[in-house]
Amino acid sequence: MFIFLLTAGSFTLFAQTKDDLMRRQSDLKREIEDLNKTLKAIRNSKSKSLANFNLVKRKIAAREELINNITKEMRQLDNSIYLSQLEVNQLRRQLDTLKQQYGKSLLFAYKNRSNYDYLNFIFSAATFNDAIKRVTYLKSYRQYREQQVANINKTQDLIENKIANLNSNKSQKVIALQDQNKQLVVLEEDKKEQNQVVNKLQSEEKNLSTAIKKRENDRRQIQSAITAAIRREQAEARKRDEALAKQRAEEEKKRRAEQARLAANNPSASNPPNRNNEPVASTTPPKPKTERVYTPLESTEEGKALSINFETNKGRLPWPADAGVISIPFGEYTIPGTKLRGKSDGITISLPVGASVKAVADGEVMTVIDIGGEQAVLVKHGKYLTTYSHLSSANVGRGQSVKPGTVLGRAAANDEGEGEVLFMVTTERGQHMNPEGWLKRR
Secondary structure, three states: OHHHHHHHHHHHHHHHHHHHHHHHHHHHHHHHHHHHHHHHHHHOOOOOOHHHHHHHHHHHHHHHHHHHHHHHHHHHHHHHHHHHHHHHHHHHHHHHHHHHHHHHHHHHHHHOOOHHHHHHHHHOOOOHHHHHHHHHHHHHHHHHHHHHHHHHHHHHHHHHHHHHHHHHHHHHHHHHHHHHHHHHHHHHHHHHHHHHHHHHHHHOHHHHHHHHHHHHHHHHHHHHHHHHHHHHHHHHHHHHHHHHHHHHHHHHHHHHHHHHHHHHHOHHHHOOOOOOOOOOOOOOOOOOOOOOOOOHHHOOHHHHHHHHHHHHOOOOEOOOEOOOEEEEOOEEEEOOOOOOEEEEOOEEEEOOOOOEEEOOOOEEEEEEEEEOOEEEEEEEEOOEEEEEEEEEEEOOOOOOEEOOOOEEEEEEEOOOOOEEEEEEEEEOOOOEEOHHHOEOOO
């Protein structure tokens, strides 16, 4: 029975893991579907783009993860099938043992089936107490036989349930294997498509070089705008802190002057003698202990709250648009088949032209800038900044408070006529972070 309980616990663990695998498979299939929709829109354009390659690359990565996920599922199913078969074999051995024991009980009962034998067994007792014990024994023996029948029926039911579960797992494995084979076939098609895109990119190396230079120029302008906005906010924070410190110093000066005046008029009242020579307790309140080091952009309670809220929701921030997929990832990238390379301080999201671009967290608009006829909105979340560029228009202005979902503007079309938005996450020191680590999975 101990073995049975152990394997049952293992099965519970498997069930939980299987649910996680199935949810991830569903997410990956939805992501691949979104990528296919975006790729279909890009294929309708006149030229192949770098975004096309990156989308196909992401789709291949997603499909490979999906295949690996299905492999894990089948491995879990194999383990479950193995454990279930062990349980069935164990239960069958237990059932054989129960039937043998019950058979012996029936044989014994058959040999002693006469009421005379039972009465003789009872009345042959030497004492009355012994007779009572024999009656109790006979009752217990009858209950034992009834319990044997119940155990046999229960074990048979368990075997049937385990066999049903075993067959269900085998059927699920067949379905998973068919799905995996299907995904493998489509994966080869995706790789062929990727090769076609690479060949197209190689033939358009000159145009791509121009596009990368334009992106690099835009990147420098955005970086300059972010740096200027940070410096302005820090300068304003320092002025605010200096003014507050000056105000507190003046208030303290007035307080001490008033205290001195009262002491001059009534020395005994303002400074009573300490007859017991007891130490005078300090009136200065202790400074609160905290491990967090606050920065200039968190000099106000509102700034602190915005920073903490932004940090707390890391990995759960909503996407800056209702639709779209990442076409250019964060960091350095290269153009396959060429010597061209570029760098992205954020993630470029391909989405329909004119789609709404939205704030991802509570904050305040730092500035709205124009870059080559397109708009970029910078939002401050305490010491964190988010930037939304490549907008055809902006719906907000400097100083405006925003919340998650506030529409900041509309996605503009790039040189190839495809909609996109560049989303960035930056610290107050100007350090860019990978936005994918902050946004929730779609």
